[in-house]
Amino acid sequence: xxxxxxxxxVEGEGGGSSRTRMHKKGGGKRVLxxxxxxxxxxxxxxxxxxxxxxxxxxxxxxxxxxYISVRNHMLKKWHGDPMTYLTLEEATSDMPPAFxxxxxxxxxxxxxxxxxxxxxxxxxx
Numbered sequence: 001x002x003x004x005x006x007x008x009x010v011e012g013e014g015g016g017s018s019r020t021r022m023h024k025k026g027g028g029k030r031v032l033x034x035x036x037x038x039x040x041x042x043x044x045x046x047x048x049x050x051x052x053x054x055x056x057x058x059x060x061x062x063x064x065x066x067y068i069s070v071r072n073h074m075l076k077k078w079h080g081d082p083m084t085y086l087t088l089e090e091a092t093s094d095m096p097p098a099f100x101x102x103x104x105x106x107x108x109x110x111x112x113x114x115x116x117x118x119x120x121x122x123x124x125x
Contacts, residue, residue, distance in 0.1 A: 005063060010049055010073050044121065046068075046072065047068065048064070048068070049061060049064045049067065049068060051083070051096070052119070053067075053115065055116055057111055057112075057115060060108055060111060060112070063091075066098035066099050066108065067108055067112065068099070069098040070096070070098050070105070070109055070112050071112045071116065072109050073091075073095055073096055074086070074091045074092075074109075074112060074113060074116055074122060075116065075121065075122065078091070078092065078116075078121075078122040078123065079106075082125065085123050086122055086123055087108075087111050088110065091113050091122070092106070092109035092110075092113065095109055100103075116118065
């Protein structure tokens with residue numbers, strides 16, 4: 001698909017920029033990441049979660065794969081039309097069935113949406 005290759009500098013404790021320091025992989029090493037085009041400008045790992053997400057969404061961080069699916073779904077929707085405000089209803093429509101329990105899916109959707117809005121990953125710029 002439409003992908004961008006990016007090299008991320010991942011610093012150890014106390015160093016590096018906030019974007020790269022929050023990336024979970026690495027440990028003082030350069031990490032070559034292949035990011036879908038919608039992820040290149042937002043600096044969230046397409047296949048992982050950041051330390052900030054772990055801190056802000058500890059329950060979802062326990063099972064990151066379903067959360068990542070929900071989060072990436074929302075990011076892709078917003079990136080498809082970044083000039084239009086993405087509502088919670090639009091962001092959560094047609095979400096992949098990442099959680100077996102529909103109530104858990106709705107809750108994950110609300111939490112992911114709030115996180116993405118709060119930190120400017122959607123509905124900003």
